[in-house]
Amino acid sequence: MAICIGIDAAKVVHWAVGIDGAGGVVLDRAVENNPAAIDAFISDLRALKGDVVIGIDVVGSFARFIEASLLAEGFALVHTPGIAVNRAGQGFAGGERKSDPRDARTIAELVRTRDLRPVLADDDTRVALRLKVGRRRDLMQDQVRRIARIRGLLCGIHPGLEQAFDLCCKGPLALLTRYVTPAEIRRAGQARIVAHLKKTPHLHGGATLARRALDCAGTQTIIVPGEAATAELIRELAAEALEARQKIARIEKDLEGILSDHPDAALIRSLPGMGVVLTAEFLAAIGNIGRFSSADALAAAAGLAPVQRQSGKRAGWRRAYGGDKVLKRVFYQSAFCAVTQKDPLSKAFYDRKRREGKHHTQALIALARRRVNVLWTMLQRREVFDPKRNAA
Template identity: 45%
Template structure:
């Protein structure tokens, strides 16, 4: 191999079991191309081989930042290597400009290296703080559990329809814990009628449901059960499945509550926790999601930079005589956009300043969604300024902070 190279670019096509590494020089000539197992010894050997080339500057580029690349990135960062990120979608788009119609790991790695050599708009990956990584794992797990809960509730509703459609319509399973507790014990209309309102109220209150809520749930359940005396085919099996699904919802609720405690405990340890939650509409959950999505807030040089990363900075969509039109960018962090959008929705209800800004945008002709997005964009300015100055939000300073950003 040639010694004393100038600049070197190493593209890594990341895989679960193996990666493919392709190194090229400033002229695009292949220096190295080989498969690398996703284990410490193989990755360390690749790093040693690249280091032995004695290049003046080495830039690594990867197409994934998921768990498959965790070991690779950790080793590179431990050795102070510069790592760039080229999204997989960009690799696929660029592939059309390279010879060979076939897709191989070696070709993808070459494309990644070549794109890193030519492009100047790639984002640099930086080591993730341990606390932020923990929040990323915990919030990701919470999202999975919430999705599981939604699917389980949908299945439970399907089983209730097979037993008593009126009961399914009356049951507010997603928001009322009392309904889940009741359905874990009673599912058939006949059994609910026999139990009666008083017994059901007593049962629910003994399980920790407030008396007023227990009365509402029990009364609605008995009223729905009285509308149907016909026994549907398969009712017994459907009732057993409904009881099992109701208990599964209860288990998921317990797991989500435990995760919330773990998320809050870690989030409160972050140096910007008080600053972030001082913003109206952002509690510890959205705050944790913000840190998980954005990483270190200090990485963003300006509020515009943060807004662009969140997909809240529209880009031009001009063509021919059609000018002045804007649209959402294709490359942005969807989780971060969700944080600002959901916090804006919440702030409209709880913050007079946000409500006034939202109403002003509505009077200017924007729809509800457009006005909310405009508010979310403004909140990016405010939050970035607060993080920059390391101070908490104050109503009188909100407008000044937004303008200063």
């Protein structure tokens, strides 16, 4: 008889509930997040009569220790996504009530009644990938907000300069670390601006950038109230943006080194559109391809499989709104890259979908879904992408 365990993971105290095949509770207890308490919990699991399957709502993060402990002891571990737990909990008596024991019981019921994806043991390479990818994502999100803030401030005091430059590039940011207002740029002149830009490593085209900045400064003579304070804040944000660019570049270099040790990286990167960052994000998101029994399962996890909509006499399909957003973005972005880089097969598929009447986004989603099949097959067969094969 199978015993289904649900664990509601937390930073300090996990809660575990076990039920048997008939739904009767056989275990209900708190588990502190420390080695001694988890060892005692494992002993209790060993004492249960039957095959134990454990569901957990958090993978990695603060649940990494208990996850690793259970996998090391040979227990079968499956993942119950938090959104599934929340929605399933509303179907039980009490509806909106929320507590750790209640969530753990809901997880146990999902393990008993649903076919959930397994959680497999990670090695050092996968953990390093996941940490580096997460750190890069945080830096990129902060950088987007920072650049938007610089644009808003600069547009208020020197709109011509904001419109003339792409502030995502290194050169304009280097300029803004010192020269912001029209008066500052005019006083500095061409030679001083170029000399300042030369202090930034690997920056080319400083003379052209300086001339464009002087042209913008020459068209504005008005001094905006609060200009000096705004310029000081822009200089600070621009310096932070340059530093963030360096950190992101170092992480991407580290990712390339980590991928060289991953057995699947070379296979994935052979698919057009899958560069270093997208390959790392894909591997960090899936963990182990063995978690997905088919390409359809992988597409469903990414939210790229169509969803049936049927009610009465009406029936149809619609695009899925759920799924792993990171995984969906990886496939969508790689499809976009393959099309823009003029990969013949991807471009031909995209053009065919456009001729069928699909708009740009629909055609890219269809291409992303097709690439799921290709990538899953490559990993199963351990073969690099071959554009000459008919299946491609």
